[in-house]
Amino acid sequence: MKTALITGVTGQDGSYLADLLLEKDYTVYGLRRRSSTHNIENIQHLQFDPHVNKNSLKLLYGDLSDSSNLNRLIDKIKPDEIYNLAAQSHVRVSFDVPEYTADVDALGPLRILEAIRESNAATRFYQASTSELYGDVLETPQTEKTPFNPQSPYAIAKHYAFQIVKNYREAYNLYACNGILFNHESPRRGPTFVTRKITVTVARIVKKMQERLYLGNLDAKRDWGYAPEFVEAMWQMLQQEKPEDIVIGTGETHSVREFVEHAFAYVNIAIVWENQGVDEVGIDKKTGKTLVSIDPYYYRPTEVDILLSDPSLAKKKLNWSPKTRFKEIVEIMMKSDLEKV
Numbered sequence: 012m013k014t015a016l017i018t019g020v021t022g023q024d025g026s027y028l029a030d031l032l033l034e035k036d037y038t039v040y041g042l043r044r045r046s047s048t049h050n051i052e053n054i055q056h057l058q059f060d061p062h063v064n065k066n067s068l069k070l071l072y073g074d075l076s077d078s079s080n081l082n083r084l085i086d087k088i089k090p091d092e093i094y095n096l097a098a099q100s101h102v103r104v105s106f107d108v109p110e111y112t113a114d115v116d117a118l119g120p121l122r123i124l125e126a127i128r129e130s131n132a133a134t135r136f137y138q139a140s141t142s143e144l145y146g147d148v149l150e151t152p153q154t155e156k157t158p159f160n161p162q163s164p165y166a167i168a169k170h171y172a173f174q175i176v177k178n179y180r181e182a183y184n185l186y187a188c189n190g191i192l193f194n195h196e197s198p199r200r201g202p203t204f205v206t207r208k209i210t211v212t213v214a215r216i217v218k219k220m221q222e223r224l225y226l227g228n229l230d231a232k233r234d235w236g237y238a239p240e241f242v243e244a245m246w247q248m249l250q251q252e253k254p255e256d257i258v259i260g261t262g263e264t265h266s267v268r269e270f271v272e273h274a275f276a277y278v279n280i281a282i283v284w285e286n287q288g289v290d291e292v293g294i295d296k297k298t299g300k301t302l303v304s305i306d307p308y309y310y311r312p313t314e315v316d317i318l319l320s321d322p323s324l325a326k327k328k329l330n331w332s333p334k335t336r337f338k339e340i341v342e343i344m345m346k347s348d349l350e351k352v
C-alpha cells in the first residue's frame with residue numbers, strides 16, 4: 012500500500028486527488044492550514060476521523076511557509092508520493108500580496124524539496140505548475156517547449172518553483188516533476204475564480220437573490236478543462252519510469268464572454284451585449300434587464316489574454332486526454348450551483 016501527502020487538500024484539486032488516491036487504496040495524509048472558520052467543505056464527504064475509520068484521510072496541520080513543520084512531517088511520514096497543490100492560487104490577489112505569494116508559491120516547493128532531500132526517502136514529488144507561466148504568450152498553442160513569459164507575481168513565483176523542481180531533479184536525481192496545468196474547473200472551484208463566480212451569480216440571479224453579475228475582462232480566453240480528470244493526470248505523472256514536465260489541457264480555448272452566455276443559456280436566458288469597454292452591458296434579450304456589467308476593479312494590472320494548450324505529450328506519455336468539454340463543464344457547474352444556492 013502506498014502513502015501520499017497532499018498539500019492544499021482543502022482546495023479544489025487537493026480534494027479530488029484525495030478522492031482518487033483513497034479509491035486506489037493509498038494511505039492519504041492531507042496538509043491543512045489552521046483557519047478560524049471551518050473551511051473543509053470540499054473534503055466533508057470524506058471521513059477523517061481515525062477513531063471511526065482507520066483508512067480515512069489523515070489531516071495534519073501545516074503551512075508552506077513553515078519549514079520546520081514540513082521537515083518534521085515529511086521525515087516522519089516518509090511518503091512515497093508528495094503532491095504539492097497548496098498555493099496562494101489567485102492571480103489578481105497576487106498583485107495585492109506579492110511577497111506572501113512568493114513565500115508560499117516559490118519558497119514553499121523549495122522547502123518541500125529540501126525536506127525530501129534531508130529525509131533520504133525515495134519520495135516522488137509532483138509540483139502544481141501552471142499555464143500562467145506562458146503569460147503574454149510567445150507561441151500558440153503552448154507546448155512543453157514554449158518559452159515562459161509570466162505576467163503576475165503569482166506566475167513569477169510559480170516560475171521559480173518550476174525551475175527549482177527541474178534543478179533538484181537534475182542536481183540530486185530526485186523524482187520531481189511539474190504538471191503544467193491549464194485552467195480546470197468544477198463545482199468545487201473557489202467562488203472568486205471567474206467560472207464559479209459566474210455560475211454562483213447566475214444561480215443567485217435566477218433565485219432573485221442578486222440583481223447583477225459584475226466582471227472584468229470579458230475577452231480573456233482560457234483553455235478550460237474538468238478538474239477531476241486533471242488530478243488523474245497528476246497521479247499518472249508520478250507513475251512514469253522517469254520524471255518529466257508535461258502540459259495538461261484540452262486544446263480548446265473560450266472567452267469569459269462565452270462562459271457567461273452558456274451559463275445564462277442554461278437557465279433559458281439569452282444575453283445580448285451592448286456598448287463597449289467599461290460601459291459594456293449584458294442584457295436579457297426577453298426582458299431588456301441589465302444582468303451583466305463591467306467593474307474595472309476586476310481588471311488586472313497585466314493580463315494574460317489567451318491560453319491554449321497542445322496536450323499531445325500527455326496523450327503520448329500518459330495516455331491521458333480530456334473527456335469533459337467546455338459546454339458540459341458549464342452545465343455541470345450550473346446544475347450544482349442551482350442546487351446549492
Ligand code: NAP
Nearest residue numbers: 019021022023024074075096097098100139141192194195
Ligand atoms: P485552490 O482551490 O485555491 O486550493 C489551494 C490550496 O492551498 C487550499 O487548500 C489552501 O488552503 C492551500 N493553501 C494556501 N496557502 C497555503 C499555505 N500557506 N500553506 C498551506 N496550504 C495553503 O487551488 P486549486 O485550484 O485546487 O489549485 C491547486 C494548485 O494547482 C495550486 O497550486 C494552483 O496554483 C495550481 N494550479 C491550478 C490551476 C487551476 O486551474 N485550478 C491550474 C494550474 C495550476 P485553504 O483552504 O486554507 O485556503
Ligand code: GDD
Nearest residue numbers: 100102141142143193194203204205206226227228231309
Ligand atoms: N477572477 C476573476 N473575476 N476573473 C475575471 C473576472 C472576475 O470578475 N472578470 C474577468 N476575469 C478574467 C480574468 O481577468 C482572467 O483573464 C480570466 O477571467 C480567468 O481568471 P480566473 O478565473 O481568476 O483564473 P486565472 O486564469 O487568472 O488563473 C487560474 O488558472 C491558472 C492556470 O492558467 C488559477 O486557477 C491559477 O491558480 C492557475 O494557475
